[in-house]
Amino acid sequence: MPPPGRVLVVDDEPFARQVLRRLLEAGGYPVVEAATLGEARRALSEGPEPLVILLDVLLEGENGIDFLEVYRASGGLVPVLVTTSLDDVETAVRAMKVGANDFLLKPVPPERLLTAVANAVERGQLLLENRTLRRRVREDAFSRTLVGESPAMARLREEMERVVETDVSVCILGETGTGKELVARWLHENGPRARGPFVDLNCAAIPETLIESELFGHERGAFTGAVVRHRGKLEQADGGTLLLDELGEMSLATQARLLRVLQERTLVRVGGSERVPFDLRLVSATQRDLHDAVRQGRFREDLYFRVVVYPIRVPPLRDRRADLPLLVHHFIRKARAQTGRAVEAITPEALVRLEAHDWPGNVRELENAVQRAVVSARGPFLTTADFPDVEPSGVPRFGPRPYPLRTDAPAEPQAAAPRLPAPVPVPAPPAAVAGPGTAQLVTMEDHERAAISEALKVVGGNVRAAADRLQLARSTLYRRMKALGIRETG
Numbered sequence: 156m157p158p159p160g161r162v163l164v165v166d167d168e169p170f171a172r173q174v175l176r177r178l179l180e181a182g183g184y185p186v187v188e189a190a191t192l193g194e195a196r197r198a199l200s201e202g203p204e205p206l207v208i209l210l211d212v213l214l215e216g217e218n219g220i221d222f223l224e225v226y227r228a229s230g231g232l233v234p235v236l237v238t239t240s241l242d243d244v245e246t247a248v249r250a251m252k253v254g255a256n257d258f259l260l261k262p263v264p265p266e267r268l269l270t271a272v273a274n275a276v277e278r279g280q281l282l283l284e285n286r287t288l289r290r291r292v293r294e295d296a297f298s299r300t301l302v303g304e305s306p307a308m309a310r311l312r313e314e315m316e317r318v319v320e321t322d323v324s325v326c327i328l329g330e331t332g333t334g335k336e337l338v339a340r341w342l343h344e345n346g347p348r349a350r351g352p353f354v355d356l357n358c359a360a361i362p363e364t365l366i367e368s369e370l371f372g373h374e375r376g377a378f379t380g381a382v383v384r385h386r387g388k389l390e391q392a393d394g395g396t397l398l399l400d401e402l403g404e405m406s407l408a409t410q411a412r413l414l415r416v417l418q419e420r421t422l423v424r425v426g427g428s429e430r431v432p433f434d435l436r437l438v439s440a441t442q443r444d445l446h447d448a449v450r451q452g453r454f455r456e457d458l459y460f461r462v463v464v465y466p467i468r469v470p471p472l473r474d475r476r477a478d479l480p481l482l483v484h485h486f487i488r489k490a491r492a493q494t495g496r497a498v499e500a501i502t503p504e505a506l507v508r509l510e511a512h513d514w515p516g517n518v519r520e521l522e523n524a525v526q527r528a529v530v531s532a533r534g535p536f537l538t539t540a541d542f543p544d545v546e547p548s549g550v551p552r553f554g555p556r557p558y559p560l561r562t563d564a565p566a567e568p569q570a571a572a573p574r575l576p577a578p579v580p581v582p583a584p585p586a587a588v589a590g591p592g593t594a595q596l597v598t599m600e601d602h603e604r605a606a607i608s609e610a611l612k613v614v615g616g617n618v619r620a621a622a623d624r625l626q627l628a629r630s631t632l633y634r635r636m637k638a639l640g641i642r643e644t645g
């Protein structure tokens with residue numbers, strides 16, 4: 156029996172669609188029809204993914220094979236059977252090259268049609284299982300590379316998932332220190348070019364006189380000091396991924412040459428005449444607003460549309476403060492492994508100070524601060540004394556207790572003197588109880604247990620409301636409750 160799903164039939168002839176529908180439904184396959192490629196695109200975008208696509212070649216001035224090529228390039232994995240009344244070997248060869256699973260000549264015998272569809276469905280199921288497995292592996296890699304479970308990080312992960320299995324050019328936008336290079340490496344290591352090289356070039360760190368040599372390479376004797384042939388970054392990245400970091404700092408002259416090279420997919424080394432082909436995925440990163448740079452004439456518009464095919468914005472740390480405890484404990488473990496210092500955790504008061512800071516240098520600044528604190532710590536717990544350079548940039552969200560409640564009280568009148576909200580009592584977790592003369596400590600699990608328990612208590616055990624209060628996905632909250640042994644109370 157066929158698995159649940161439907162077959163999308165794309166053909167501009169009503170009679171042909173009717174015949175295919177009858178044959179497929181007799182074989183147990185529900186059918187959705189599309190008379191044009193526009194209707195096919197809507198069916199693919201609006202409804203559930205079909206089991207198989209039956210695609211005609213000639214569709215009232217449109218070409219089905221061109222549609223298939225674009226569909227495959229955008230990451231589409233549904234098996235496609237190309238149908239045509241033209242007995243043309245060249246058409247068949249091109250269809251198979253751009254990603255068709257089979258080529259059927261009209262009129263298609265019923266047995267041939269149902270066999271081809273059954274084989275395509277089986278292949279599609281295998282691809283789906285493989286894709287699901289790869290997605291789980293990528294999620295695990297994401298959690299190790301980009302720490303955080305806030306809504307902002309969930310949105311970032313979704314955006315990265317959309318393009319990771321494609322070859323489109325990606326532009327990573329974000330402030331300094333947000334982790335743009337980590338995003339680029341994740342896209343490479345989990346994408347179709349993972350077996351190729353990952354090459355990066357910081358466009359702001361290379362002098363203008365050397366940038367073209369670094370990008371395109373140079374021949375021996377091209378200039379003073381060029382004693383050997385040098386392969387540029389574009390050549391080095393052949394078969395893999397090239398990251399152009401700080402792309403917004405590139406001069407207009409270099410932009411013009413880069414545009415031509417990207418269009419032609421061939422380069423000429425400085426001082427040479429040989430045309431060298433290359434094949435790579437281009438990922439760029441910048442902290443500048445490239446759209447604004449285009450308006451000001453500092454960045455070429457044609458290059459902008461070439462490199463910013465799919466923009467991904469990495470959120471600054473101030474927009475995902477809920478991730479700060481996770482990041483701090485991650486950096487403590489990392490610094491402990493690097494330095495050998497026996498630092499176990501951070502006191503609630505020190506965490507409050509970190510929460511109140513704006514972190515203009517984002518995650519990189521936080522990591523450096525934690526690393527300095529681990530090196531200078533005189534005990535197993537990081538305290539406020541270990542963060543002398545971290546000053547509150549505003550009113551902290553938390554009082555001097557682990558994870559107090561956020562109050563929804565109206566803002567103080569402007570005339571009134573600013574004052575911190577009174578700490579909301581939160582039961583201290585068992586690990587926070589210490590003997591006389593020692594700093595109170597909560598571990599990461601104690602932080603989470605205290606926060607989740609108090610949030611559930613306040614909302615009467617409503618997990619959805621508690622997840623909203625904690626700025627977590629409901630599935631994440633359920634998973635953490637199970638891991639921490641917290642039972643639902645309502």
